Amino acid sequence: MDNRYIGVFDSGVGGLTAVKELIKKLPGENIVYFGDTGRVPYGTRSNETIIKYAVSDMNFLKTHDIKLVVIACGTVSSVAIETLKSMFNIPIIGVVEPTAKAAAKATKNKKIGIIGTSSTVASGKYEQAIGEIDKDIFVHSIACPMFVPLAENNMADSEAAYLIAKEYLSGFDGMDIDTLILGCTHYPLLKNTVRRVMGDNVALIDAGKSTADFAAQKLRDENSFAEKKADEQYKFFVSDSVDGFLNVANIFLDKDIGKMIEKIDIERY
Secondary structure (H helix, E strand, O other): OOOOEEEEEEOOOOOHHHHHHHHHHOOOOOEEEEEOOOOOOOOOOOHHHHHHHHHHHHHHHOOOOEEEEEEOOHHHHHHOHHHHHHHOOOOEEOOHHHHHHHHHHHOOOOEEEEEEOHHHHHHOHHHHHHHHHOOOOEEEEEEOOOHHHHHHOOOOOOHHHHHHHHHHHHHHOOOOOOEEEEOOOOHHHHHHHHHHHHOOOOEEEEHHHHHHHHHHHHHHHOOOOOOOOOOOOEEEEEOOOHHHHHHHHHHHHOOOOHHHEEEOOHHHO
16 A cells, blocks of 8 residues: 555646546545646647656656656657656656557557647657557547647637637548547547547547556556545646636536645746
């Protein structure tokens, strides 16, 4: 048993999709979340900058009593995870491997689409992970950089989001994909819009849910579940406006986290 916190970080609100699933699957676990809202988005940054930001995010989480870190960010998972694993002596889980496995299991016709940030798509990490599982699976990726600001600004279900999604996702026309990876943890916030464009016959693979499943299995394998809740079971930190984050977080998590959230100066780390 291990009562230390699970640390989770993302560039903004998107990682709450993973937190929501972790709370659902592991209600007894203690969780500390950092959303780097002051430096969002990560997906349009250079690899060097992404690694720099990810290292400071990890340094902040390490100031808490952490037993496991979940990188709830497709961009960091694609670009920086190996660097982080080499620098930090703590178990680290990214979103790519769990999500690739879930998609490979879900597809019936071996045709998978991937949407992600520009950095995630450029990295080719999802294609690599799926190819290692089954080299016969056809994969096509499309960058959807506008999805993150739409999610961050609570416009996921707007008509503007639909028109942008229709333009992006037209890149899959004629490919007959039956499975689509939402390769950024912000993107499940746009799930209704994506489904409106893609139709009900395409399975949508949620990176947050897949990663939470993977984390739960890791704790189970290592017998590392918490046996008691901390006085502050859930703690949330951001690097910019608390109010802006809070409005989205309360809706998404279906709970009032106002007293659990604090702004920090991430540049100190």
